[in-house]
Amino acid sequence: MAARKSATKLYVLDTNVLIHDPAALLNFEEHQVVIPMTVLEELDKLKMGKAGVAADCREAIRKIDHIIGHASPTEIALGVPIIRAGGAAMGHLSILLDNFDAPRRSLPPDLNDNKIINSLVGLQEKYPNRDVVLITKDINMRLKARGCGIAAEDYQTDQLVSDVALLETGYLAVAGSFWDTQSTVETFHDSTGTYHRIAQADLPDELGINRFIVDQSGFIGRVVQLQDGMATLQDLPAEQLLARSAWGLTPRDIPQALALHLLLDPDVHLVTLTGQAGSGKTILALAAAIEMTVATQQFRRIIATRSTQGLDEDIGFLPGTEAEKMEPWLGAITDNLEALHSDDEHATSSVDYILQKVPLQFKSLNYIRGRSFQHSLILIDECQNLTPHQMKTIITRAGTGSKVVCLGNLAQIDTPYLNPISSGLTYLIERFKNFSHGGTLHLEGSPRSLLAEYAEKHL
Numbered sequence: 240m241a242a243r244k245s246a247t248k249l250y251v252l253d254t255n256v257l258i259h260d261p262a263a264l265l266n267f268e269e270h271q272v273v274i275p276m277t278v279l280e281e282l283d284k285l286k287m288g289k290a291g292v293a294a295d296c297r298e299a300i301r302k303i304d305h306i307i308g309h310a311s312p313t314e315i316a317l318g319v320p321i322i323r324a325g326g327a328a329m330g331h332l333s334i335l336l337d338n339f340d341a342p343r344r345s346l347p348p349d350l351n352d353n354k355i356i357n358s359l360v361g362l363q364e365k366y367p368n369r370d371v372v373l374i375t376k377d378i379n380m381r382l383k384a385r386g387c388g389i390a391a392e393d394y395q396t397d398q399l400v401s402d403v404a405l406l407e408t409g410y411l412a413v414a415g416s417f418w419d420t421q422s423t424v425e426t427f428h429d430s431t432g433t434y435h436r437i438a439q440a441d442l443p444d445e446l447g448i449n450r451f452i453v454d455q456s457g458f459i460g461r462v463v464q465l466q467d468g469m470a471t472l473q474d475l476p477a478e479q480l481l482a483r484s485a486w487g488l489t490p491r492d493i494p495q496a497l498a499l500h501l502l503l504d505p506d507v508h509l510v511t512l513t514g515q516a517g518s519g520k521t522i523l524a525l526a527a528a529i530e531m532t533v534a535t536q537q538f539r540r541i542i543a544t545r546s547t548q549g550l551d552e553d554i555g556f557l558p559g560t561e562a563e564k565m566e567p568w569l570g571a572i573t574d575n576l577e578a579l580h581s582d583d584e585h586a587t588s589s590v591d592y593i594l595q596k597v598p599l600q601f602k603s604l605n606y607i608r609g610r611s612f613q614h615s616l617i618l619i620d621e622c623q624n625l626t627p628h629q630m631k632t633i634i635t636r637a638g639t640g641s642k643v644v645c646l647g648n649l650a651q652i653d654t655p656y657l658n659p660i661s662s663g664l665t666y667l668i669e670r671f672k673n674f675s676h677g678g679t680l681h682l683e684g685s686p687r688s689l690l691a692e693y694a695e696k697h698l
Contacts, residue, residue, distance in 0.1 A: 253375035261299035376656035399669035403659040408681040410451035417454040433474040449678035488526035502527035514682030540598035545620035614640040622647035630663030
């Protein structure tokens with residue numbers, strides 16, 4: 240008679256999972272979390288330096304050390320209880336020594352991935368009554384593990400949507416007339432405009448604060464309040480939205496107009512703009528940033544940064560200021576500055592004047608950690624390449640009177656272990672759906688050029 244399977248599983252975490260989320264080892268409830276010695280060695284190699292990945296490695300190591308504390312080697316091998324908030328223990332953490340005799344199903348031990356998989360095969364043979372599951376962001380490693388008979392899964396704790404097509408777009412397009420779907424409406428006016436009070440039961444469940452309703456009859460409404468089962472919509476005339484400008488830039492279509500409306504609203508502290516290449520994300524954000532910094536002086540400075548694989552490394556010690564080293568990476572910012580002044584008689588002089596006049600600072604993501612920016616507009620480009628943990632690290636830098644604008648295209652992810660579902664940009668949009676001072680907008684089309692639009696669709 241076969242022995243009964245244990246209810247608790249052995250979840251073995253790969254290095255990339257702990258880099259993706261240093262707190263991952265706390266997210267497996269009553270099960271046992273196993274850290275292979277090879278993973279600890281990889282974390283040790285990557286922990287030095289000022290790159291973002293180094294900080295994540297150091298945080299993961301600190302969390303492991305905090306749980307293990309003064310446990311004996313025997314306790315570490317069997318599993319140290321994980322103490323949760325409130326003092327209760329749930330689940331265990333252990334470290335796996337790669338000292339098993341070569342298992343029958345073994346891979347050449349020349350790669351760290353193979354060493355980890357071999358140790359899991361040995362672990363499974365040692366504990367036949369427990370399920371051993373490898374958790375890794377590396378698709379190829381999951382395939383290799385399954386080929387060796389080991390269950391392997393992606394780390395999905397921070398994946399809040401099953402399909403990126405379900406991601407919040409920021410507005411609801413209604414066929415025909417929106418008012419044909421409503422029975423009772425209370426309309427009132429004040430010094431700020433026209434408002435409509437509608438029963439929430441008559442609206443879709445996914446509509447939150449700062450979401451828009453757009454119908455085919457020309458009505459545009461913004462949800463400004465949800466209270467006592469009633470929703471208050473601000474009536475936004477399309478002509479006024481399309482005529483609004485920022486630093487001489489006017490929107491080309493309704494989604495751009497809605498994005499500009501959110502960007503210029505002083506009560507919206509976080510704006511997320513998504514969309515394909517050329518949809519106008521950066522130029523809208525930059526025009527609004529200059530308008531609010533120079534013209535209306537809502538902010539003291541603009542801090543521009545972006546996520547790229549090249550910026551995962553230190554910016555180096557060669558001569559040059561941080562801004563000078565960052566400028567090549569932020570070409571999108573300077574390109575759009577030129578576009579904003581392309582009609583000027585002396586366009587180059589205009590751009591140079593703006594760079595001198597506007598308090599625009601180029602910052603490396605690696606040097607943003609630990610800082611607090613007061614009364615600043617923080618512009619983060621290429622957010623799709625950030626992990627949820629990195630996104631949290633950056634968003635929490637916003638101090639008093641600051642606004643954060645996140646831009647990204649989920650179709651252009653360059654980071655090896657991220658996909659549209661696990662991207663920090665997706666995580667941010669989902670987590671902030673109910674934040675009354677935040678808004679998101681997905682921009683359609685590719686107004687950059689007919690060529691760019693065709694390439695986006697057909698290449």
